Amino acid sequence: xxxxxxxxxxxxxxxxxxxxxxxxxxxxxxxxxxxxxxxxxxxxxxxxxxxxxxxxxxxxxxxxxxxxxxxxxxxxxxxxxxxxxxxxxxxxxxxxxxxxxxxxxxxxxxxxxxxxxxxxxxxxxxxxxxxxxxxxxxxxxxxxxxxxxxxxxxxxxxxxxxxxxxxxxxxxxxxxxxxxxxxxxxxxxxxxxxxxxxxxxxxxxxxxxxxxxxxxxxxxxxxxxxxxxxxxxxxxxxxxxxxxxxxxxxxxxxxxxxxxx
Amino acid sequence: xxxxxxxxxxxxxxxxxxxxxxxxxxxxxxxxxxxxxxxxxxxxxxxxxxxxxxxxxxxxxxxxxxxxxxxxxxxxxxxxxxxxxxxxxxxxxxxxxxxxxxxxxxxxxxxxxxxxxxxxxxxxxxxxxxxxxxxxxxxxxxxxxxxxxxxxxxxxxxxxxxxxxxxxxxxxxxxxxxxxxxxxxxxxxxxxxxxxxxxxxxxxxxxxxxxxxxxxxxxxxxxxxxxxxxxxxxxxxxxxxxxxxxxxxxxxxxxxxxxxxxxxxxxxxxxxxxxxxxxxxxxxxxxxxxxxxxxxx
Ligand SMILES: Nc1ncnc2c1ncn2[C@@H]1O[C@H](COP(=O)(O)OP(=O)(O)OP(=O)(O)O)[C@@H](O)[C@H]1O
Ligand SMILES: [Mg+2]
Numbered sequence: 374x375x376x377x378x379x380x381x382x383x384x385x386x387x388x389x390x391x392x393x394x395x396x397x398x399x400x401x402x403x404x405x406x407x408x409x410x411x412x413x414x415x416x417x418x419x420x421x422x423x424x425x426x427x428x429x430x431x432x433x434x435x436x437x438x439x440x441x442x443x444x445x446x447x448x449x450x451x452x453x454x455x456x457x458x459x460x461x462x463x464x465x466x467x468x469x470x471x472x473x474x475x476x477x478x479x480x481x482x483x484x485x486x487x488x489x490x491x492x493x494x495x496x497x498x499x500x501x502x503x504x505x506x507x508x509x510x511x512x513x514x515x516x517x518x519x520x521x522x523x524x525x526x527x528x529x530x531x532x533x534x535x536x537x538x539x540x541x542x543x544x545x546x547x548x549x550x551x552x553x554x555x556x557x558x559x560x561x562x563x564x565x566x567x568x569x570x571x572x573x574x575x576x577x578x579x580x581x582x583x584x585x586x587x588x589x590x591x592x593x594x595x596x597x598x599x600x601x602x603x604x605x606x607x608x609x610x611x612x613x614x615x616x617x618x619x620x621x622x623x624x625x626x627x628x629x630x631x632x633x634x
Numbered sequence: 635x636x637x638x639x640x641x642x643x644x645x646x647x648x649x650x651x652x653x654x655x656x657x658x659x660x661x662x663x664x665x666x667x668x669x670x671x672x673x674x675x676x677x678x679x680x681x682x683x684x685x686x687x688x689x690x691x692x693x694x695x696x697x698x699x700x701x702x703x704x705x706x707x708x709x710x711x712x713x714x715x716x717x718x719x720x721x722x723x724x725x726x727x728x729x730x731x732x733x734x735x736x737x738x739x740x741x742x743x744x745x746x747x748x749x750x751x752x753x754x755x756x757x758x759x760x761x762x763x764x765x766x767x768x769x770x771x772x773x774x775x776x777x778x779x780x781x782x783x784x785x786x787x788x789x790x791x792x793x794x795x796x797x798x799x800x801x802x803x804x805x806x807x808x809x810x811x812x813x814x815x816x817x818x819x820x821x822x823x824x825x826x827x828x829x830x831x832x833x834x835x836x837x838x839x840x841x842x843x844x845x846x847x848x849x850x851x852x853x854x855x856x857x858x859x860x861x862x863x864x865x866x867x868x869x870x871x872x873x874x875x876x877x878x879x880x881x882x883x884x885x886x887x888x889x890x891x892x893x894x895x896x897x898x899x900x901x902x903x904x905x906x907x908x909x910x911x912x913x914x915x916x917x918x919x920x921x922x923x924x925x926x927x928x929x930x931x
Contacts, residue, residue: 524750528756530739533768547758623799626802
């Protein structure tokens with residue numbers, strides 16, 4: 374890509390956010406509404422609201438719980454999904470039940486999980502995040518493994534690849550594009566659950582902070598929290614794209630080649 | 635190219651121009667010289683209330699180091715037969731015996747070049763990694779692997795494409811990667827399912843000669859499926875002509891051409907023309923539904 378083309382892309386990508394921020398800035402300028410403070414005021418209180426103390430004691434723990442819960446979901450989802458995808462009997466046995474649990478919106482599980490794991494600790498929050506993230510990853514992993522090209526599987530068998538090699542080099546690599554699609558969905562669910570898991574009876578955390586600002590009528594501070602959440606979600610999805618871009622380069626190439634043919 | 639796999643040469647049957655079609659007439663055909671024995675192979679596909687009898691009854695044997703071609707109409711069950719031999723398909727009845735042992739799963743020392751060559755290459759691996767993976771599984775040392783991979787790629791004319799991914803190559807090149815992978819594996823039995831279907835005429839001629847060369851050099855037993863009658867006669871020591879589905883063998887044609895074959899010379903001999911004519915007629919008959927005597931359709 375030429376520099377000129379890259380610049381054009383950057384300008385295109387930034388144009389709308391810049392316009393939206395500008396509109397917000399000028400529309401809210403001089404606003405006297407209590408719930409709708411001027412953007413300039415929100416920006417002003419941002420640094421003092423999210424100071425080092427708050428970052429270490431609220432934001433980082435929330436992100437850590439997200440990372441742990443998401444990782445558990447990823448590992449469990451891929452492991453369980455591969456097992457189910459590879460084994461028709463297991464699939465017939467589990468699939469209806471999985472479909473049922475999947476249909477339950479994760480947030481309603483929060484009170485139930487809290488009953489078992491307690492309201493205040495990390496466990497209930499991590500379990501909430503992990504459970505919510507599990508479904509898209511699991512179901513996509515099952516589909517990805519089932520959708521493996523049978524000729525590839527035959528090739529692997531006829532060259533007598535060991536089970537381990539077959540699993541890691543063929544099954545997991547082959548299903549990775551589909552798993553990535555599930556993992557992307559799971560990431561946004563994870564961010565939502567990171568907040569929701571803190572709404573009930575937590576006193577520290579990003580989500581808990583926002584609720585506390587709202588209850589204390591610290592409206593500009595509440596807005597800074599929402600903005601911070603948006604920025605975090607955006608950063609995570611960019612990070613995800615970068616990882617995907619490099620690890621699934623072969624898949625993009627393959628798709629392009631297929632389209633060209 | 636002459637330095638390819640010098641250590642793995644196996645002693646091939648002394649007289650390649652006289653393959654054994656009937657066990658009695660070959661100079662030295664003790665039963666241990668039969669590499670592959672297909673006995674009364676039958677395959678009925680069962681699917682959603684529909685039964686397809688793909689292969690009815692196939693019986694033949696292939697001597698060690700022999701090169702046998704299989705021709706038959708499209709849908710005759712050639713792929714089914716190869717997959718059965720490769721241990722990739724549960725048979726309805728009958729059995730496949732390889733080196734005296736009954737095949738129940740993919741046997742060691744067998745390589746298959748699939749008809750869907752493009753789909754048989756791992757798209758997330760480079761060409762070189764694709765060829766190397768089976769060698770890794772065999773436990774070969776890195777230096778040895780490297781050497782065999784490069785030699786195999788060189789042999790199929792892809793020495794420069796090792797770092798490409800399969801999807802960056804043309805169909806014919808992908809085909810050759812699949813062949814290189816099979817060759818580098820140094821199998822004792824090589825099954826090829828219409829391996830040259832996607833390559834241009836010139837490359838095809840080169841690859842045909844490559845198969846003959848490698849076969850001579852490695853002493854490997856080759857079963858080669860093709861729909862091209864000329865190719866079958868040019869390559870094989872025998873040509874098995876299959877009937878329409880449900881499949882039986884129409885005729886086992888011995889190709890009594892000299893062992894040294896040449897694209898121009900061999901193809902212009904009178905004997906080649908005769909054999910081609912004969913096999914062509916058989917295939918035409920097969921397409922029209924002709925079956926061997928006494929066989930009810
Ligand atoms: N998995 C399957 N399920 C049901 N029927 C099948 C299956 N595979 C093949 N068949 C049927 O068995 C018959 C033989 O198929 P096969 O692929 O072995 O033929 P072929 O001789 O290799 O054909 P071609 O020359 O077109 O490659 C066909 O009628 C096909 O429809
Ligand atoms: Mg076929």
